[in-house]
Amino acid sequence: MSVPLPVFIAIPLATAFLLPMFGKKGKSAATLLANLAVLSLLVLAIRCVGQSGVYEIGKWPIPLGINLVLDGLSSLLLLAISVVSTAAVLFSIRYMERYTAKSKYFSLFLLMVAGMNGVVLSGDMFNLFVFLEIASLASYALVGFGCEHEELEASFKYMVLGSIGSIFILFGVALVYGNTGTLNMAYVSRTIQQAGLNAGLAFALALFVAGFGLKAALVPFHAWLPDAHPSAPAPISAMLSGILIKTLGVYALTRVVFNVFGILPSTGWLLVVLGLLSMVTGAFLAFGQWDLKRLLAYSSISQIGYVVLGIGLGGLILARAGDNPSPAELAWASLAFLGGLFHLVNHAVYKALLFLTSGSVEMATGTRQMRQMGGLAERMPVTRTTCTVASAAIVGIPPFSGFWSKLILVWAAIQADFIWVAAIIVSVSLGTLIMYLKVQRYVFLGELPGNLQQTKENSSSMLLPMIALACLCVFMGLLVLVPSLKANILDPAVQALTAGVTYSDAVIGMR
Amino acid sequence: MPYALCLLLFMIGLYCAVVKKNMVKIVVGIMVMEYAVNLFLIMLGYRAGGVAPIVDKSTLQAATGQVTAGFVNGSVDPLPQALVLTAIVISLGSLALMISICIRIYQKYGTFDITEIRRLRG
Numbered sequence: 001m002s003v004p005l006p007v008f009i010a011i012p013l014a015t016a017f018l019l020p021m022f023g024k025k026g027k028s029a030a031t032l033l034a035n036l037a038v039l040s041l042l043v044l045a046i047r048c049v050g051q052s053g054v055y056e057i058g059k060w061p062i063p064l065g066i067n068l069v070l071d072g073l074s075s076l077l078l079l080a081i082s083v084v085s086t087a088a089v090l091f092s093i094r095y096m097e098r099y100t101a102k103s104k105y106f107s108l109f110l111l112m113v114a115g116m117n118g119v120v121l122s123g124d125m126f127n128l129f130v131f132l133e134i135a136s137l138a139s140y141a142l143v144g145f146g147c148e149h150e151e152l153e154a155s156f157k158y159m160v161l162g163s164i165g166s167i168f169i170l171f172g173v174a175l176v177y178g179n180t181g182t183l184n185m186a187y188v189s190r191t192i193q194q195a196g197l198n199a200g201l202a203f204a205l206a207l208f209v210a211g212f213g214l215k216a217a218l219v220p221f222h223a224w225l226p227d228a229h230p231s232a233p234a235p236i237s238a239m240l241s242g243i244l245i246k247t248l249g250v251y252a253l254t255r256v257v258f259n260v261f262g263i264l265p266s267t268g269w270l271l272v273v274l275g276l277l278s279m280v281t282g283a284f285l286a287f288g289q290w291d292l293k294r295l296l297a298y299s300s301i302s303q304i305g306y307v308v309l310g311i312g313l314g315g316l317i318l319a320r321a322g323d324n325p326s327p328a329e330l331a332w333a334s335l336a337f338l339g340g341l342f343h344l345v346n347h348a349v350y351k352a353l354l355f356l357t358s359g360s361v362e363m364a365t366g367t368r369q370m371r372q373m374g375g376l377a378e379r380m381p382v383t384r385t386t387c388t389v390a391s392a393a394i395v396g397i398p399p400f401s402g403f404w405s406k407l408i409l410v411w412a413a414i415q416a417d418f419i420w421v422a423a424i425i426v427s428v429s430l431g432t433l434i435m436y437l438k439v440q441r442y443v444f445l446g447e448l449p450g451n452l453q454q455t456k457e458n459s460s461s462m463l464l465p466m467i468a469l470a471c472l473c474v475f476m477g478l479l480v481l482v483p484s485l486k487a488n489i490l491d492p493a494v495q496a497l498t499a500g501v502t503y504s505d506a507v508i509g510m511r
Numbered sequence: 512m513p514y515a516l517c518l519l520l521f522m523i524g525l526y527c528a529v530v531k532k533n534m535v536k537i538v539v540g541i542m543v544m545e546y547a548v549n550l551f552l553i554m555l556g557y558r559a560g561g562v563a564p565i566v567d568k569s570t571l572q573a574a575t576g577q578v579t580a581g582f583v584n585g586s587v588d589p590l591p592q593a594l595v596l597t598a599i600v601i602s603l604g605s606l607a608l609m610i611s612i613c614i615r616i617y618q619k620y621g622t623f624d625i626t627e628i629r630r631l632r633g
Binding site: 137140155167174183 | 521525528534537541544545548551552555590591594597598601604605608609612613615616619620628629630
């Protein structure tokens with residue numbers, strides 16, 4: 001472990017508290033500092049790829065002290081968080097000129113990044129909750145950052161549901177402590193393996209599924225997302241849809257369900273059903289939207305369903321196989337995990353890109369209503385190209401990234417005899433195609449309305465992150481096609497899931 | 512029995528947060544839930560007639576320097592209290608944010624009734 005793990009939390013946290021001191025005059029210095037902090041996190045996250053380790057805070061041995069754990073799943077998420085936040089922070093330089101208090105914005109932004117990094121690295125249930133609250137509180141404030149009618153309303157709705165979710169999680173943590181006498185994930189997992197799951201722990205598991213499900217906006221817990229994500233400033237929408245729901249929701253849920261409690265057939269089925277419901281409902285609700293960002297937000301619900309479905313399917317296969325899965329079952333489960341996790345990373349990149357392009361369109365035209373747009377292809381060629389690339393990726397047109405993850409998911413479902421799941425995956429993909437054809441048709445093609453004749457492409461500092469993410473969309477397929485990349489980035493994450501409760505031995509052994 | 516009352520308190524808070532129309536009452540409901548969970552954590556570590564878990568000379572065995580068995584069995588678990596302190600600070604932060612957003616919404620809409628604050632649909 002070449003990088004000391006606490007820097008992932010310390011750098012953004014220290015910068016976040018430093019930034020509000022700059023005030024109005026030091027705006028450019030604050031912007032520079034925020035960019036430097038996020039860029040340094042990106043460099044560190046790349047250095048962490050393929051590594052693993054445990055850091056004991058203050059040299060207190062676990063289970064007495066707090067520990068940070070880096071494994072394959074954590075390093076994958078760290079990388080995704082850094083990529084999306086770098087793009088969003090670059091985009092914010094120009095975009096956030098419209099708002100006052102830019103340095104406070106960056107401060108909240110970095111607080112959110114610190115919280116997410118903490119969630120991903122924490123090896124302790126209560127610290128997971130604390131970091132989750134840091135990230136959530138920053139995101140509530142960022143959603144309401146504009147302080148207009150809609151933004152405040154969305155922020156309040158998000159905050160009420162988010163707080164209820166957090167309280168469920170805290171209740172679950174309390175039950176876990178009461179039943180196992182420890183909060184360290186590895187030791188909790190060990191105690192559950194030895195003593196089995198009692199009623200209190202089963203209730204805690206149910207609370208975790210509800211709490212993290214609320215954070216991940218899985219149907220039926222999705223009511224806040226279509227209001228909160230469109231109301232935020234565009235780079236924040238990109239962060240929320242791109243990575244926040246995955247870190248606080250999917251990652252935390254996966255960690256608790258797979259590595260702490262151990263996967264059971266019933267939880268596997270629950271994840272599959274939640275995933276399918278989210279996929280289908282999100283896609284149906286997205287059709288009818290005329291607000292560009294609202295359509296993207298509903299599409300996020302649908303896409304997060306794919307991720308949860310992949311992870312749940314793999315878990316279901318493993319759980320049905322029992323203690324000694326045959327090599328074939330292990331291979332199918334790994335394939336499903338690979339599909340789900342690869343889709344998670346892909347969705348982080350292309351949905352962030354789509355929200356950035358929507359911000360670019362909104363900045364140039366001053367509206368988010370698709371009916372009032374049209375013909376922007378000639379006026380905004382770069383925005384148009386990047387948006388088309390992202391749409392192609394999310395729909396799953398080869399060779400863009402989304403195609404590969406969906407292909408792996410369908411393949412895993414067919415192999416494991418879930419033909420009907422494969423059929424639903426393919427048909428929701430068709431629905432996604434219609435959704436994004438609508439975006440292309442009404443925003444970029446057709447006739448240019450009279451009042452938009454003067455529309456111009458945005459400045460290059462906004463276009464740069466968009467082009468970078470579009471390049472990623474094109475080349476991300478290489479992550480599964482090139483064996484050395486796959487072995488370093490995705491395979492360790494898949495192994496973290498297939499290993500299940502042996503996580504505890506790994507963590508205790510790594511000390 | 513105390514656990515059942517704690518769960519009842521939690522349910523009252525949840526009911527209040529989900530059913531009430533007034534924003535301030537929703538915030539109060541969420542805080543009641545938060546307090547119920549904090550109470551639950553404290554009760555986990557409580558022991559009837561327990562002593563404070565502070566080690567001094569009288570609780571140490573003279574021969575081995577280890578704490579006595581009576582101290583281990585009779586002291587209150589300190590960890591939940593540390594957890595509750597953290598949880599209270601977090602809930603204070605979220606309460607401040609929630610209330611300030613309520614005030615801002617009241618300035619914009621002139622009402623606390625969430626059924627009248629409905630610009631976002633679909």
